Amino acid sequence: MNSIVDSRTPSAVADAERWTAHNYHPLPVVISEAQGAWVTDIDGRRFLDFLSGYSALNFGHRHPKLIAAAHAQLDRLTLTSRAFIHDQFAEFCHRLADLTGQELVLPMNTGAEAVETAIKVARKWGYQVKGVPDGQAKIIVAADNFHGRTTTIISFSTDDDARADFGPYTPGFQIVPYGDLTALADAVDDFTVAVLLEPIQGEAGVLVPPDGYLRGVRELCDRRNVLFLADEIQSGLGRTGMTFAVDHEGVRPDMHIMGKALGGGIVPVSAVAASREVLGVLKPGEHGSTFGGNPLSCAVAIEVIKLLETGEFQRRSAELGGLLHEQLRALIGRGVTAVRGRGLWAGVDIDPSIMSGREASEKLMARGMLAKDTHGVTVRLAPPLVIEEDEIRWAVRQLAEVIGAA
Structure with a gap:
């Protein structure tokens, strides 16, 4: 053979x-x-x-622990939609909130969905909390980023393979060099609602920013009343030697964006976690997912979080x-x-x-x-x-x- x-x-x-x-x-x-x-x-x-x-x-x-959790849940319940609450949902959200140090969790399926969620929430927060005029919200991103391949996300990609021939593109984004705090500070204005970054850029070639960069981003966002959105889909959940890559600089973003490993390699699970002030801007009917936070996904993700809780x-x-x-x-x-x-x-x-x-x-x-x-x-x-x-x-x-x- x-x-x-x-x-x-x-x-x-x-x-x-x-x-x-x-x-x-x-x-x-x-x-x-x-x-x-x-x-x-x-x-x-x-x-x-x-x-x-x-x-x-x-x-x-x-x-073995993740497979056992999946098998056990398959024998009980796999899907309810978010029209109802199931018995795994609260524990998953509570444990993930504790893991991130945030207050609220919004579960989705794929990493790109989580990034789209972050973008929508940041814009709504900008209009309702910061007071940005309707339709004027701006999100700053980094060159050579990779946050997914939806139409909105590739609109702020600098990778021609991901972007070319898929226009017209979604407006509302400004691209600055990765790791350059001066360029970032110059780009922030009164219409800026968020800075969306990978703490380490994976698709770009595992690019680690200069020491102090993430702290500088945090300080800038605090000073200008801007949300710091950390895309930890590839870098998070133990990959870099800490639970999240931002932990290496002792930084907590306004929103953790997670996916990939959260599903344990068994089911697609993603989520965003943020404060009540940020995620609280959403109301019923404004954002959702039929499969997001389903019982099978939650059961597996709970075991993933338990594995991480041991260190x-x-x-x-x-x-x-x-x-x-x-x-x-x-x-x-x-x-x-x-x-x-x-x-x-x-x-x-x-x-x-x-x-x-x-x-x-x-x-x-x-x-x-x-x-x-x-x-x-x-x-x-x-x-x-x-x-x-x-x-x-x-x-x-x-x-x-x-x-x-x-």
Whole structure:
């Protein structure tokens, strides 16, 4: 079964290409099983997952506690819609509010839905609380951002692949350079209702802002009566070595935007959390989702929050992330030009004279390691937080051998 001749993978890849829209360019691997940090393809070959579903799988594939919670809930109740209250809803919202240090929670499904929620709430807050004239609200965002791919969100993207040919675009946004406090301060005016940022930019290549930047954003927002919206969809829930990436600077945003790992890799779960003053502007009928906060999602997310409440996964990310970054930095000048990131999250720039990020990812796949490229030369590394030290060392060895640094 493992010979190239007998492999089922090429035909399965071809079938996927034939019957699906080509909005992704996946690696040619067809996964059929997974557990922990490892996945198995249809031909029985095992791969170490160093992408974790873009941080949706922070707790690994099929974490026993999360699977048990899902099974138990499947036997009881899966959906009521928000027309009724179910018995998992209050606990989920309460635990998530406590985890974020906020007062209220609004659950949705996908990360993009959570960002759309944040945008709508910020605008309504601007009109009803700050007193911005109707239709004049402005939200400041950062260049090279990635907040999703809805029509409104791509309206303030600087990525041509995400934006081109999808206009007309939604107005009301101003783009400034990421990490530049002076540019941000200059952009804020009386019509500004919010600053929307990723504390670490994931899709851009795991870009970490300068020290003090997030504190400066917080101080600026306080001074100008502007909401700080932190998109922690990829960076949050243990990925960077703390519960949220903003925690590294001791900052609490006006709104936490969460998704991906909140669903434990089982169901799509997203949410925003904010104060009563902010989320309290919404009234029945103004925003919602049939599946948002459904019983199955809440049951799984409650167990996700319980895992985070122990602090174990944040510690693992910090400690093992230190090892990962130490080993990756040793490759700089030997086929790697830069390494960025925090915790178990890294962007590794491959020397373009050697190969592209895509080529590196394909060669890593051939060696039994799954990672994904972005922006040409960068390979993103984000292993599950359940990964072991020896697996990290093995993975970095594979990268070293691929780029000729071994």
